[in-house]
Amino acid sequence: MTTQLDFMRVPFAADLASYGDRPAILTDTLTLSYRELAERVDELALRLGPERRLVALTAANDVGSLVAYLAALTGGHPLILLPEDKPAALDSLLAAYDPDVVLRPGGGHPLLEERRPGTRHELHPDLALLLSTSGSTGSPKLVRLSHTNLQSNAESIAAYLDIAPNDRAATTLPMSYCYGLSVINSHLLRGAGLVLTDLSVVDPCFWDLFRNRGATAFAAVPYTFELLERVGFADMELPGLRYVTQAGGRLAPESVRRYAELGRRNGWDLFVMYGQTEATARMAYLPPELAANVPGAVGVAVPGGSFRIDPVPGLEHGELVYSGPNVMLGYAETPADLALGRTITELRTGDLARQHPAGVYEVVGRRSRFVKIVGLRVDLGQVERLLADLGVQAAAAGTDDGIVVAVEGDHDTRLLGKVLAQGMGLPRAALQLHAVDELPRLASGKLDYQAVLALSRPERGTVAAEAGADGAGVAVGPGSVRGIFRDALEREEIADGDTFVSLGGDSLSYVAASVRLEQALGHLPQDWHVTPVRDLEERAGGVPVRKRRRVFVPVETGTVLRAVGIVLIIGTHVGLFTWQGAAHVLMAVAGYNFARFQLAGERLPRLRRQLASVARIVVPSTAFILFAYLATDNYSPANVLLLNAVIGPEAVTTQWHFWFVEVLVYLLLAMTALLAIPWADRAERRFPLLLPLALTGAGLLTRYELVDPGVPHTAPALWLFALGWAIARSRTAAQRCVVSAIAVLTVPGFFENAAREGTLLAGILLLIWLPSLPVPAALRRLTVLLASASLYAYLVHWLVYPPLAGISPAVAVAASLAAGVAYWALWTRAMSVAGRWRTGAQLRRAARRLKSQGPESSNRG
Structure with missing residues (x-):
């Protein structure tokens, strides 16, 4: 048995407590000192035991993952580091290496799965860390890194970046990726702080955290700079920023020059770097003062390292070879390889290079496949x-x-x-x-x-990859039109002629997609949702214009009404204020969105889209109402089935809480059924404004109580839904005047409450005449968030606010909105995971079919 006394430890992990009460980890809710971090690390190291064992860690950018990583290093346990969000990679490496222990993030306290009490492996004394060379694909080929590799590379990086104890780096890259891990190692070495987060740089919350926690640096891959362009990084006020590092692929020389100059103006440095997992992380860096003159260079060797160029027969340029204490021990492809010591002494990079007269190295191509x-x-x-x-x-x-x-x-x-x-x-x-x-x-x-x-042909739009360089969470083209549509609609195949509507987009996915598209295009046309992808990509293909920072930004009127409406509804129910009429405005908005998103395309494909859109309302609603029925005595099975408006009591009780959802579902199903009839389908296409006006007229029969449809309290909603439909179909000023006149003539007297009627009429007129409304730039993200989650907030607030209203109505409203956003995020995430699972299952079935039947199975026709 090998104990702690028989092997080396990594000093920067073992000596955490020496920095005392200096802040080590900072999140949005937590500050952890080096002493506190050391206590957590030591506690987990004790649980791992004194005998060296092979440990696998699925890591996220959280406290638990960092504690687990450091505990393995401190206890001398060789660690296989994997991304937390790639279960297939874990399954592959579990099968290949059979680790003794598996660690998973668990908040601040990692979850430990002990697969056996001891170890079945022979582990070399120098072995500290195992990283994949192929990102997150689960390849069994791993890089074997020693304690000396980790310590020496952390020291060299800390030296050329001049990291000091008062520096704080934001974790913009996954710690399972060697570049992201090197940021952690080098800052812990110097007693500096880590602003621990998994937020993207496109999220305003990231920059709020960056400023609030006094961050001084962040790391970037090439695509990060494209994201920075879109969020207006050049105009941000970041007084604490000291430097930005770049690696993970080649950044275009013109971008290097531009960002080096931006840093010079704003008081921070750009460090272009070059590395490979086989060298622990970094082999070279470009001194910031040389970025403008040799922006295509990878720079000079890191302290303690050196380069040479070996000739390659038949090629103009030679292969770049690196030597230094951070060069790996060698590769592992089987568990038996874990017993090996050093098998290489230098790293043949596979890159073809030349040395610039300025003394720096330039990579000009690749030797390998x-x-x-x-x-x-x-x-x-x-x-x-x-x-x-x-x-x-x-x-x-x-x-x-x-x-x-x-x-x-x-x-x-x-x-x-x-x-x-x-x-x-x-x-x-x-x-x-x-x-x-x-x-x-x-x-x-x-x-x-x-x-x-x-054979390659230029594709319209930009194909790029985001955060997660070296395979850690790579996603191509998230800022392209196709990438935005793919993410919003869970569609992989998107043709040039497809539109947002033809791909199944609806009001629930419209808000998030519209905001991202506006960031990508600069200006979003009003009819973008029915504009072919090829035309939107042509708009995106132009040279981006640098925009001035604006105090107010335009947001689509329907989006603003949904966001404001849900605040007014919940605030009125809680008793924070009284402002009625918003729910009926949202019924008109629902009709407006139905016409925009559900009426394009041929009858049968459109029918499928309409039913899918109804399901996206019904399923999360019934799921929550079922929970409310089980948790309280306020509801009945009729509520769960969304039938209370039909078979429930006529008296207004708690069972009427969900009337809006019920009536909206009835209207959507009724309109879907109507348009499934061939003659109605033809009428809608031939008379796009006349049909909703006719339905408005039918709805007015119930509004003026000339007809009793047998649905108490809620029957007049057809009038407002159809009126919203007519608004969407009004193309000329004359048509808008007609619809406005209908609203002006029919809204008064509806509630017999002038303020409530004024709210309803104002909302309808805004929807008719203003395609967008100015919103304070600082509130834009909140507006979009509330609009996206409005249905979910409406559902959950009935359970959230009652216990809080007596304490503070304002807190009750805020908690209701936050709970709605959380439910929306949870449901969206669950549907995304389910969609990926279905897609993965389909692909696995296709692969099995291809493999079992041979090449003929994939022939067309």
């Missing part, structure tokens, strides 16, 4: 092998912008692309597949990869 797509290293040979396993002969080529694959024969490239993306852990948009009669070959008979690469 690997590409690095914004940080994710991909073996092109593995691409070919995966397809060969499916019975498909292929040749793969690529650059740092994407992979091009030629497949021999008449194959369904769309299906193969999905299977390949799933198998490689790659985003689908990073792959281009082309069916060819024969694979292109040179005269020697070898595959002609240049010819394969020439």
Whole structure:
């Protein structure tokens, strides 16, 4: 048995307590001193035991993950570090290496799964950390790093960045990615602070946390800079920012120059860096003062390291070779390799390089069959092998912008692309597949990869990858039109002629998509939701114009009404103030959105979209109402079935709390059924304004009580829903005047309450005449959030506010809105996970079908 006394420990992990009460970890709700962090680390190290064991950690950017990482280093337990959100990678490495212990984040206290009391492995005394070379794909090939590797690289990084105890770095990258981990190591080494967060730089809350916690630095990959462009980073006031680091792929020289100059003006430095997992993280850095003159260079070797260039026969440039104490021990591909000591003494990077007269090194190409797509290293040979396993002969080529694959024969490239993306852990948009009669070959008979690469064609819009460089959570094109539509609508295949509406978009997904599109396009046309993707991408393809910071920003009127409406509804119910009429405004908004999102396309596909949209209201509503029914005595089974308005008591009781949801569902189903009738479908297409006006007239029969539909209290909603539909179909000023006149003539007397009627009429007129409303820039995100979560806030506030209203009505309102946002976020997340699970299941079935039936199974037709 090997005990703690028999092996080396990593000093920066073992000596945490020496920094005493200095802040080590800062989050939005917690400050943890070095002494407190050390206590948590020591406690977990004791639980891991004195015998060295192989530990696997699924890490997130949270306190529990950091404690687990440091406890393994302190206790001398070799650690396999994995991303927390990639369960497939964990399953693969569990099968390959059979670790003794699995650690998972658990808030501030990690969850420990002991798979056996001791160890079944022979572990080399120098072995400290194992990282994947292929990002999050679960490849069994791991980099073996020693205690000396980790300590020396942390020391060299801290030296050239001049990290001091009063520095604080925000964790913009996953700690499971070697670049993100190096930020943690180097700051802990110097007793500096870590602003621990998993927020994206596009989230205003990230920058609030950055300022409030006094952060002085953050790390970026190339795509991060595209995100910074969109959030107006150049105009941000960040007085504490001292430097920005960049690695994870090549940043365009013009971008290096621009950000170096921005930093010079604003008092911070840009450090361009170069590294590989095999060198623990960093091998080179470009001194900030050289960025403007040699922006394409990777710089000079980090302190303690050195470079040389070895000639490569037949090539103009040689291969860059690195030496230093941070070079890995070697690779591991099986558990037996964990017993090995050092098997290499220098790192052949595979990069072709030259030395600039200024003394810095420049990478000019790659020697191997690997590409690095914004940080994710991909073996092109593995691409070919995966397809060969499916019975498909292929040749793969690529650059740092994407992979091009030629497949021999008449194959369904769309299906193969999905299977390949799933198998490689790659985003689908990073792959281009082309069916060819024969694979292109040179005269020697070898595959002609240049010819394969020439098959690539420029794609409209930008394909990029986000945060999670080197494979840690890579997502392609989140800021492109297709990427935004894909994220909002859970659709992978998006054609040039598709629109937001034809892809199944509705009012629930409209708000978030519209805000992201406006950030990407600069200006969002009013009819964007029915504009083809190709046209939106042409708008996005122009040169971005730097915008001045604005005090007010335009937000779509329907979105503002939903946000303000839910605040007024809940505030009135709680008793914070009295402002009635907002719910009926939202009924008109619902009709307006129905016309915008649910009436495009052919009758049967449209019917499916309409039913899916109703389900997105019914399912979360009935789920919550069922909970409310079980938890309280206020509701009945009729509420759960959304039938209270039909079979419930006529007297207004607590059972009428959900009347808005019930009536909205009735109206949506009724309109869906009506338009499923062929003659009604034809009438709507031929007379797009006349039909909703006719329905408005029918609704007025109940508004003036000329007809009793048998649905107490709520029957007049048809009039408002249809009026909102007519508003969406009003194209000219004359048509808007007609709809306005109807509203002005019919709203008065409805409630016999002038203030309530004024609210309803004002909301309708705003919807008719103003496509957007000015909102304070600081409140834009909150407005969008409340609009997105308005349905959920309406549901949950009935349970949230009663116990709080007596304490503080304002707190009750805030808590109700926050609970609604939380329920919305939880439900959205659950639906996203379910959608990915369904997609993954479909792809696995497709892969099995292809593999079992051979290449002919993928032929078209």
